[in-house]
Amino acid sequence: MTDEATPLFDIELRLLLDAVYLRYHYDFRGYAFSSLRRRVRHAMTRFGCERVSDLQHRIIHEPEFFAEAIQYFTVQVSEMFRDPGYFRTLREEVVPVLTTYPSVKVWVAGCSSGEEVWSLAILLAEEGLLERSMIYATDINPDALAKAQRGTYRVDRVAQFSRNYLAAGGRRSLSDYYTSAYGNAMFDRRLTQQVVFADHSLATDSVFSEVHFVSCRNVLIYFNRALQDRAVGLFCDSLVRKGFLGLGSKESLQFGAHAEKFEAFAPEQRIYQRKVPG
């Protein structure tokens, strides 16, 4: 058994992140170390590696192994309409503003397996905005993107999704949007006709479009301060004047470099609005 609470573990972990960057151009060097340690240790247990350097050896030499191991570097935990108050505020306070634009572009940054993308698509559909919206759903993890695109979730998770949906002010029943089969709930493909799923890294890539709303929830918590600043800088450059940024319920711009470029729109839901530069 290996011990993550040693300086040697951290040294090896930094070397691994350097190696992954040099070999595959995935940049995890700015990720918060505390949760990365734990996930890398899981990967070591899963793949029977005694040391981080054993994991590194396989990752460097076996690209197909890296494709499997990368699942442990990124987090794929979410639920539909997580934090219902956030979605309720979007529906009641943000969507009415978005509706004033002839067309609306939304960026779900770090969309992981897509629960939030589908939630937003449902919300926009119910508010009559989906048809003139374009949603960019981006992540660095190809498997997660494929899952997001499929929109198929284990049926045992759906009860929680439904509770959240109703608490978020859902106008119908969540079951109107999916069909159940083989223990899975498959969401209606028509919801994502306006969604582009794409590979994009907040650590290495740049702005790709002008958008009216960025939703990036519980992604920044996995970044260190410098990488958080980079990501929020991208959001800022990408947003139209008075565009909206939604973060996770415990994330804040308060400690970051771009705090003064935003004003709080719905502070308790961590929804910000880009200031008009002046």
Place this chain on the structure above:
Amino acid sequence: MTDLPEPFGAVVIGASAGGIQALRVLLEGLPATFEPPIVVVQHIPPDRPSALAELFGYRCVLPVVEADDKQPLRPGTVFFAPPDYHLLVEDRQTLALSIDEPVKFSRPSIDVLFESAAAAFGTQLLAILLTGASSDGSEGLVSVRRAGGKAWVQCPSEAAVPTMPESALALAGADAVLRLRDMCDRLQGSFQ
């Protein structure tokens, strides 16, 4: 005193069923001169706001807050984990949150807090495990002790629910098995 870290960098506390009462004894007894930051995971339901910071804020001399992501780890401050997030010690200056999978059905998880704090503070850490009906915290306490930190476990006979302390003692052992009042006295004594 041999079962306190020297130098004393931080305290992490884990509590579950019966924890509020136990934390009252422990935290309300701490003096304003207490220097290390105190980071607490009390198991709470994921789907409603936590009142812990408010509750203890009224009763403690020390400032009490619900932790935010990347919040500076201020000395003499009590940080509570928010509902449905793991709370981690990122480094000696900073806290971090995560929504990684629940551990032993819990998010926040005591193991996650303890392991991260062990990595950050090593020999300068004191970890305290209190009453509870789970085995969360046991593995975390192993990490703390392996990194050279000190582990205090609430005396199972005093705990409202002894499962958690018993599980920890079986897996990790402890530097001291104490009643709450004794924990309190020792912590106070170290900062008088």
